[in-house]
Structures are given as C-alpha cells and as structure tokens.
Amino acid sequence: MKKTLFFLGFACLVNAQAPAGYYNSANGLTGASLKTALSNIITNGHQDKGYSGLWTGYKTTDIDKNYENDGSILDIYSENPTGTDPYKYTPGTNQCGTYSVEGNCYNREHIVPQSFFNEASPMVSDIHFIRATDGKVNGMRSNYPFGKVGTATFTSKNGSKLGNSTSSGYSGTVFEPINEFKGDVARMIFYFVTRYQSKLSTFSSGNMLGSSTYPGLQTWELNVLLAWHNQDPVSQAEINRNNASYTFQGNRNPFIDNPGYVDLIWGSQQPVTDTQAPTTVSGLTVSGTTASSISLTWNASTDNVGVTSYNVYMNGSLKTTVSSTSTTISGLSASTTYSFYIVAKDAAGNSSSNSSTVSGTTTGTVTPPTNCVNETFETIPTSSTSSYLTRTWTNGGITWTATDARTDQTISNKAITVRDGALTSSTSANGIGSLTVTTQLKFSGSNGTFNVKVNGVTVGTVPYSTTATTTTISNINTSGNVTISLVNNSASNRVAIDNLSLTCYGGTSRMANSASTLSKEGNTLQISQNPVSNQEIFVKGETESIQKAEIYNLQGKLIQTINQPFRSNRNSIKIKNLEQGIYILKLDATALKFIVK
Template sequence: MKKIFLFSVFAGLVNVYAQAPAGYYNSANGLSGAPLKTALSTIITNGHQDKGYSGLWTGYKTTDIDKNYENDGSILDIYSEKPAGIDPYNYTPGTNQCGTYSTEGNCYNREHIVPQSLFNQNSPMVSDIHFIRATDGKVNGMRSNYPFGKVGSATFTSKNGSKLGSSASSGYSGTVFEPIDEFKGDVARMIFYFVTRYESKLSSFSSGNMLGSSTFPGLQAWELDVLLAWHNQDPVSQAEINRNNASYTFQGNRNPFIDNPNYVGLIWGSQQPSNDTQAPTAATGLNISGTTSSSISLTWNASTDNVGVSSYAVYMNGSLKTTVSSTSATITGLTPSTTYSFYVVAKDAAGNSSSNSSAISGTTNAGTTNPTTDCVNENFENIPTGTSSSYSTRTWSNGGISWTATDARTDQTINNKAITVRNGSLTSGSSANGIGSLTVTTQLKFSGSNGTFTVKVNGTTVGTIPYGATAATTTISNINISGNVTVSLVNNSTTNRVAIDDLKWTCYSESAARQISDATVQNIKISPNPVTNQEIYVKGNDLQKIKKAEIYNLQGKSLQTINQPFKNGNSIKTQNLGQGIYILKLDNSTMQFLVK
C-alpha cells in the first residue's frame, strides 16, 4: 500500500516495535537467518488463541474494516478495493457474508492466502486470521489454490485489476494469481507470517508450488523471489498496522513482519543477494529410500549456507532430472530391473552451487512377467441418464459391483461415458479378492483449478489421484490390501467438476505384493499389520543388532529416525502418522505397513 508510505517509514524510524507490547520480540534480538525465523515462530505461537473457523466472521468486524480508503466502515477487500477510485461494490460487515456467489459483488467470504487444501483444513491454520482475509467470493473462487506470482497472459481480471493467468515469474510456468500493486506487500507478509508461525509443520503440508517442506527457507525458491520483491516494492501501510493490532486483540499474537519489516531481510536476505558469494556445503547422506519397478526415491541430509539453501538439483546418470526445495525426491518413469546413478547439488538464492554430493546407485524392481488380473473394471457405460446435466446422487451396478456417486452429473465424456463429481465422491460396493494397484482416468471440466481426489480403501487413505484440464491416467501401485474392499474417490475441492472414467484395480496377490527389501527382510515382519495406537511391533531374529529405523511416506519423505530402535523391546513408537501406507526401513531392509 502506498497511501501512507511516509507515515509508515517515519514510524519505522522512530520505533520499529511501536505497535507491539514492550519486550514482545526480545528473545529474537541479535538473531538472523533460520535462528531468527525459529525464534519468531516461538514468539507468535505463544498466546495464539484459536477462535475457530466461524469465529473469523466476528474477527472481520474489527480486523477487515476500511478505515484508510473510503473510511466508510465497509469490508476492506484486497480483491475489489480501488485505492485511487470508486470501489466497484462494497460489503456491509456481517450482512453480506457468503452464502453463494456467481458474480463479483454477491458476497464476501474467507480467503486463505495460503490455501487450506495444503494443510488439509486442519486447525489452527484453517482459522488463523493473520493470513485469512475477507474477500469477494467470486474472486476468491477464481484464485482457488493457485500460488501468487506475476501474470503474463491473464485469463481472468477482477474489477479492481487483480489477475489470474499464466506465470511470468522466473522459475515457474504454471497458473498464478497477482493482486494489484497496492496489496502485493500485504500478501507477501501474510505468507511470511504463515511459513514462520507454522514452520515446524511445513514438512506435513503440501507445497501447492509455493511452500517448502523444511523449516528454512520454508518457501519454493521462485515464490520466495516473488514475495521478496513484493515486500520491497510495497512497504507496510497504516491499514496493515491497524489490521495487525486488531488481529492481536482478537487472536492474541502478531505478524512480526508488519511490526518490523527488517526481519524479512534478516531472515531471507534481499531479492537478489549479489554480495553472497559463499556456496552451500555439499549434501551428505544421500540414500535410496524406496524403489518400485518404475521409480526410485531418494533422501539426503540438508546442506548449510551463510544465507540459506533455496533448492537442490537432482542428477541421474550425470543429467539434471529435477529440482526440489526439500531433502527428498522421487524419480519416476524408469525401466524395471535397471541400475541408475544419482547425486545432488545444493543451491542458494544467489545462484551459488555446492560441490556434488557423493554418488549413490539404485536399481528398480523387476517388472511382473505375468499379466495382472483386474478384479474391477468400471467403464461407466451403465451410468443412469435422465437429467444428465444436474447434480445429484447417482447409483448403478456393473459386473456385480454397485456404485454410488454423490453431487454428480452424467453428461460429460472422456472415453465415451464418464461420471462427473463436484462436491462429492465416487464409492464402490464391496468387492472380494482385495486390491493390488488402482488405475483411473480423470479430467477437469468447465472452469476450475488443478486438484486431487483422495483414494480410500475401507475408509483408510492409500493415496491421491491428480486431475487437470487435460485427461490423464494415474496408477496407485502396491496398495496390497486383501479380503473384501470398498474403494472411494473423494474430491478435495467443493467446486471443481471432475470427470472420472476407466476405473479399475487388480486383485491382491500375496506373491505379487511389493517387497522393496533385500533378502534379510524375509526374517523380519510387522505384526499385526495394519498397525494401531501409533506403535509398530516387529518380529524377527537379532532385532537388537539393527542400528537404525527410519519411516518414510510413499513419496520418499523421511518422517522419523530412531537409532538402536530395539534396544529395549520389539516395538517402535511412531509420531502421529495419519491413515495410509508407509515404509519402514531397518538398516538396509525395508517393508510397507498400513496405519488405520
């Protein structure tokens, strides 16, 4: 915001802590980089009172009121406010809450600047007023869960000039959302708040092409560059100060990057730290954490840097394969029974590169030589007709399996007929002979954004299926659940309309079940499996000789490490694993387990 730039600069020169209680940031004094970020995280976590999702409506009556532009007591909406002109519409606090909307100006709702889908709508993030703004429902819906960035070619423009379209930001080519210049710094500082307040949880969040999975720097390299530029371009305004103070009264904690904008540079550096000539240290501990017949998962220890590591380049057989911001990666599209060599290079925001990590080789699993048997093969040719374009619960049967699709229509196609789910799910009846691997084709219809279905077997999450504007076929391998199974695909969006076609899964076969381990694992097994009560019981010979236990998810991300795990018994206590499939690695032996 620029209206009160001179005031905010003057206030900052007089006392950078002018709006915070005396001593509020004392424990952060003298720190910089990751230690400063962690100290601020502790400060703003203390005192945070979760008022609940519905409590935001109450909070907005003091936090999101226009006292700096029209000063008329209406909702200050960053997606409709025109700083130098007449607003296209105004909202009365408490009166024009959504509700439903079809066009701009219908109502205002709760816009998560960091999309709530990235943290599964969990508390306290889902109701944290510091990064959830009162905004127009239609524009909020168009922004969806896209990251923020510079728009090249716009596909949508709001009435105040906020844009959705293809990215013109260096390092990212997907769809992005760009607010007007007046509020770019506001957005940046809200996101900086989020990755600081919840830095200890970032490893469990989805990235959304914006978040990083580690506490520092906490953001994708390209997104960090965008936000640093916006922070510098649009200094803290009186409206932000007012909102921070009101949020503190309402919620009990503050946004430190509004109170002291210098924290941004102290933690993340400038937009282009040209004076940074020190390269990160080489990554260590490169390890093969999992293999399939077509993929190899890698993990490694974080590098260090005088400013901060921004990304890791993963090389396969000497060629760059992918770049990630976390300390794990899964390389897909590989050939069965083939050995590949990998190494990793760390990079910082200034473009300095570390030396190569030590190389490691991994071999993909053997592909099956016998054709798999499909237990279920649903082509949706038997779905009901009638009012095909309306959304309702649809039921039908095929091949002895009953199906139910909620909030679904039947007039869209992929490969002939398809079922289209909006705010609902597709669920099978009970099928015998278990499930091995599941394959399905999806396509986003009409407008909307890329997203995912959550796949559940007998109520337990086993993976996700992505969807986008182009029809795509996805396989979840090695689910491997025996007995009677019920399969559900649940749309994680309430508005995206997604067609589903050619859904099938193979029967479970004990002999064909995935075994990502060497011969030593044959004497070690998890019992019972699925595990319960966050405790894994392991049976086998010489367990006391095992030096290290590691738990990974199916994307190869390390979740927990325990040294000498069986020193005092034969069980491992896990750290709050959600429902799903995980990998347990015991020294060089690995096996899967299911958490209910």
C-alpha cells in the same frame, strides 16, 4: 473520492501500538536468531479461535476504514484504491456460500494455502494470514504461489492476475495481487514462516515454502516477497488490521509493527543467491517389476531451502522428473535389464551428485491389466472448484457423475469431494470382481462410511476418516453390464475420493485377451507385422466394417483413438509416437496385443 493511505517510514513503525516491551527479547538480534526470537514472541499469547471464528474476527479486522470507509469488507482482491470498487460485501451477510462469478460472496482466503499443512490447527484459523476475499477470485488463485505474472489467464475486476511466472527461478503458474497489496501479502507470508518455523519441515512446499526453519521460503519466492515488501510499505490499513487481530487472537505480526525486521532477518532487498546443492539421494531401490515397467523408491534429499524435484535417469539418459520419492517407469521391454540413478534439484537449479546406480529386470511374461476401470480423477472439471455442484466427466470410456461435489481438495493429486451426494459411473460392460478406493474426511466432521452399490444393490461399505485410507472390497463378482455408486451416508461430512479402480468379473480386463490373433464373429483379425515399425500397425482380416480403433497401455490408459481406421480400403493404422513397450489395440470389441521396439 478515495482516501489516501497513510504510509509510515521505518522510524515511525518501531512500535505500531504493540504493548510496551513486547519485542524486548528480540533486541540486538539478526538473521535466524531474530527470526526464532520473534517466533517465540508471537507464539506466546496466540489464542486459536477456530475456523468458524474467522467470520467473527472479520467484523473488526477486515472492515474498510481507509478507502471508502463505509463499513464494508476490505477485500484485497476487489478493492480499487483509486476509483469505485466493482462490488462490496456487508460483513456477516455475504459469506460464501455458492459462487460462480465475482461479487457473489466473500470467503476465507489462506494466503498460505491450507492444503500445505493439511488444514491443521492452529494454522487453519490464524487470522494474521487469512483474509476475507471474493470467493471466485479466491478459487481462481487456488494453491498457486505468489509471483510476477507474464501472460494472464485470469484477471479479477481490480486487476489481480493469474498466469505464468516471469519471476526468476520459477516458471510455473503464479498469482499476482495489485501493487497496493503486494507488501501486505509479503508481510503475511513472512509472519507465517516465522510463527510456524518449527513446523515447516512437515508442510508441503507448494513451490513456495522452504523446508528448513531458516530462511523458511524457496529462494525465488523470498526474492519476490522482499521486492514487494520494499516497494509497498506498511499502510495504515495494515496497522489497523494488526491491532484488531491482536485484540481478536492475542498475537501480532512483527513485520507490520517493525518492517525493519525483514532486512535484519533476510538481508538487504537485493536478490538472495542460493548456491547450496541438495544432498545426494540415498536408498534407491527397485520396489517392483512387471513385463513392461519397473518401480523405484528412494529416501528424500535435503536442502538448505528445499528440494523441488528429482531427475530419474535410465541407462544414463534423463527419463522423467518427479516431485515425490517414488516413480514407475513404463513402456519397457520384457526380460530386459535397465539401470537407474537419481539427481535431486532445488528451486535455484542446484543439482545433487548422482545417487548410486541400481539395476532392475522386467519379467518375461506380459500380464494383461486386471483393472476394468482405473479412475484417478485427473480429468475432473476445474471451474468453481470450492462450490458444491453436480460434476460430470469422462475418462477411459466411463462417464462419472458426482452430486453435491467440489473439486479443490486433494489426496494424492486431484480428488472429488462429495458432501450430501454420491459418485456414480456409467455402464461398464465387463462386470466387476473387486473395488479399491482411497477416501479422506475433509474439514470438520466425524468418521463414517460410503455405501457401495452395484446396479443399485449395496455390496459393501467404504470407511473414511481424517487419515487417507485405501479400502478394497473383494469378491463382488457381478457379471455383465454394471454401474457403480458410492453414496455418502452423511449429509454433512465432506469426503474426498481418489484412485478408484475396479477389476473385471473373473479377474479379466477390457483388454483381457492379449493374444495377437483373435476372432470376431468368425472373422480372424491379426497384426501382420509384430513388433510394429515406423509407427504403423498392419492388420489382416476383414477390417472394412470396423468403426473405431483404440490404443491402450498395459495400465489400461487410453493413448489414442482413431474413428473409421480402415476407410478407403486401408489395411493399416498410423499411430502416434509411442515409446518402446507393449500395447493393446482394440478394434471395436476385439483386442490385439502389439509391441513397439
């Protein structure tokens, strides 16, 4: 029979075993002033026990004394408050480790993901918002914010869910714990944005945090957490954990000691309305042009809660939406002038005024792509993201294999992280001129290098450190079929790899010949109507034996593949809705340039 949690009202929670006078300096304050006073209180005395110290802390902070009361780990992602738990963990003996399903092991769940603050101390080891939870569920939660789930794509054995958000103001993917622990999650996040309020402007928002000291959260997320705090009052289990955490690291969660602080800081439990628009974007400039693209950069806009995106307008129409302060607009016509302006938006949908307008002109000559291989790691497998496994995926005709690798770390976006292993390509038929790659040391460890091997022969090294670093090895100049390997020289350093590109031998690419007429074994192939129209390419020549057609953009990205494109004596290829621009049609080993107007 489960024990019933002991819920206490506001009057009883003014002091849940906090030392006498602990909160005296906050007396009589409200709003941002109260939040700052509490931040000072809980920063003083905070002792950073280190990331590995969490395992020790959990032996007193995360023990089940209120449900089964059996000394097992109290895991908010697996605890069944009204029945038998689906599995249980013994403190110190079931730590992750490798996992593939629920119940394999427990690990350290940052309720505010550590990637938001680049795994820096003391945040990375602050036990007040880092819970002992099942490894599999932790991995599924990933870096997603907390919110109300509509349609679940994953449900844990205790009912915690991952899926699309139905919370007002946000439509992305969110994670929703069971009702029993919604208030726990809210108060841990309130602790985080109070304890670290002075650092929030340097953290990533993750569609969750605000960029300013007050209120410290995105408006939509604040509304969710206020509701959860109200519907799930402080439990005896939270009080026990707060007291044990205070003993362990020397500070307390004030929103467990005195839940009334939530209302005094952020107002009543009614939804908070954000009506303030972001500032107008400044510093918009054209940073680069090619025959088919224009690159833009600008200064970040500011907002009372936080800017979530930038709408990029070209010739008066919305062209794209990005979250960073730069973008490249591709698929443009050569020797053509385009105008651009930017509008900043926040999570509540408020829009800034239009930025000033800038113009850019594409160059007049199409330059074929110089990259034989351009691997961004956007298609790496995502299951068991934090486990070290052999990972295999294919992109742009190259199959990659990463051994002893995990997929949950990032540099620019997705990255592959190699520990005691290597990243190896399948064969590329166009040789290699140079290699460029970005690396970054993750977690603990020391600076080191990867050996870069071409066909098994070391041709150079790539350094890595805690700072993301891009390195180019020039003049490799190996022709013919090549395989590339990056081998970690350390058996323990965990190093993320991102944005790896290879130029072809001699500086040419897989699409090196950009003429619209090429010869194939004495057979002249030609695009007969160029620019093409009606999304159809007509090809002259002997096409019956061609097995595969591929369409690439000028950045080398594969857009479309058609097997046996000229069966039934056809002399044309139907293509997808391509934007205006210049593309490459590859017919088996022959490449033809075509233009879409």
